[in-house]
Amino acid sequence: MRHQHQREEQGETDKKTLTSILMSLRAYYNYLLFRLGVRKVLPARFINRLPVQECGEELVSCQGKYVRKTVCEMLAKAERLLPNGYSIKLLDGYRSKKEQLRRRAQFFKQLDAEHPEWTADERERYVNRSIAKRSGHNTGGAVDVTLAHEGKELDCGTAYLEFTPLTRTDAKGLTDIQQKNREMLFQVMTTAGFVNYPLEWWHYCYGDKMYAAYKCLPLAQYGSIERSMKNDDIHD
Numbered sequence: 001m002r003h004q005h006q007r008e009e010q011g012e013t014d015k016k017t018l019t020s021i022l023m024s025l026r027a028y029y030n031y032l033l034f035r036l037g038v039r040k041v042l043p044a045r046f047i048n049r050l051p052v053q054e055c056g057e058e059l060v061s062c063q064g065k066y067v068r069k070t071v072c073e074m075l076a077k078a079e080r081l082l083p084n085g086y087s088i089k090l091l092d093g094y095r096s097k098k099e100q101l102r103r104r105a106q107f108f109k110q111l112d113a114e115h116p117e118w119t120a121d122e123r124e125r126y127v128n129r130s131i132a133k134r135s136g137h138n139t140g141g142a143v144d145v146t147l148a149h150e151g152k153e154l155d156c157g158t159a160y161l162e163f164t165p166l167t168r169t170d171a172k173g174l175t176d177i178q179q180k181n182r183e184m185l186f187q188v189m190t191t192a193g194f195v196n197y198p199l200e201w202w203h204y205c206y207g208d209k210m211y212a213a214y215k216c217l218p219l220a221q222y223g224s225i226e227r228s229m230k231n232d233d234i235h236d
Contacts, residue, residue, distance in 0.1 A: 040170070040198045047213040048134060052223035055207075059140050059227050065093035066227060068140040071206050075143065078192035082184070085150050091160050091202060092144040095137040096226060104131050129199075130163055139222040141208035143194075147185045154181045156201055169201045 062072040071093075079088045095103075104127055111123045118126075136142030147154040157166045157178040166173060169186065182201050190196065194204035195214045205211045207222035 042210075042213050044132065047209050050209045050212050051219045052209065053219050053221060054223040054225075055221040057207075057222070059094055059225070062093060063090040065090050065143075066140060067093040067143060068207060068222060071141060071143060074192045074194060074206060075145070078188040078194070081188040081191055082147075086184075087148045087151070088185075088188070089146050089148045089153060090143060091146060092137065093142075094140040094227065095135065097138055097224065100131070100133070100135055100138060104133070107131055130161075134224070136205045136208035136210050136222075138224040139208045139220075140225060141211065141220075141222040142203065142205040144200075144202045145185065145189065145204060146202055147181050156182045156185065158201070160202055167200055169196055169198050171201075 057068050057070060059066045060069045060072050062075060067075070067090075075088055075090065079086075082088070107127050107130060108123060111118065111126060115123070144160065146156055146160065155175075155178050157171065157174045158164055165171060169182065174182065185201070186196060189204045194206050195211045197203040197205065197210060207220060209220045212218070212220040
């Protein structure tokens with residue numbers, strides 16, 4: 001019986017190892033397709049495997065949020081590229097791991113109420129596409145932004161955090177005004193040095209794993225950090 005149990009355990013281990021290898025091969029295959037221009041979205045598994053060499057750059061206050069110092073400077077650069085009267089509105093920046101998990105839990109409750117017919121696996125997949133367990137926001141290198149004119153947010157096709165087929169940056173079916181606003185935002189943000197996440201028109205990043213992956217860099221310079229609550233650690 002003991003030998004049979006050991007064989008069963010070994011079989012399960014081998015199965016998990018094979019699954020892991022196949023998933024890794026799939027991730028690198030999709031990365032190759034990205035490099036060839038066949039696909040625009042990199043697999044999360046490939047992005048998350050990239051190493052980090054933390055540069056130690058501080059978090060600073062920016063429009064009431066916290067981001068890395070360079071990110072704040074880049075947002076200011078992007079805004080200077082806009083026509084008079086237009087501005088970049090920062091919707092979200094740094095999130096602690098605790099806040100990330102809180103948002104996931106809140107989203108699970110929302111889906112439980114809106115889609116009680118969904119299985120646990122279906123809810124898990126949907127939440128992971130919207131609010132991952134690990135995020136560039138935990139590094140201070142990712143920002144969610146939109147355009148404003150004379151202080152009023154402009155229509156970019158969907159509401160912030162509204163996940164529909166129109167959420168993709170290159171979505172079809174937008175009005176001319178929505179398309180123009182989205183293109184203007186993309187142009188100034190990428191010119192300033194940010195990388196856009198193709199599945200969310202509002203999400204841009206610099207220095208984190210997603211940035212490194214889409215820029216084909218060997219490692220990221222911003223890792224997950226925790227912000228001190230001491231006033232003397234807050235820089236504006």
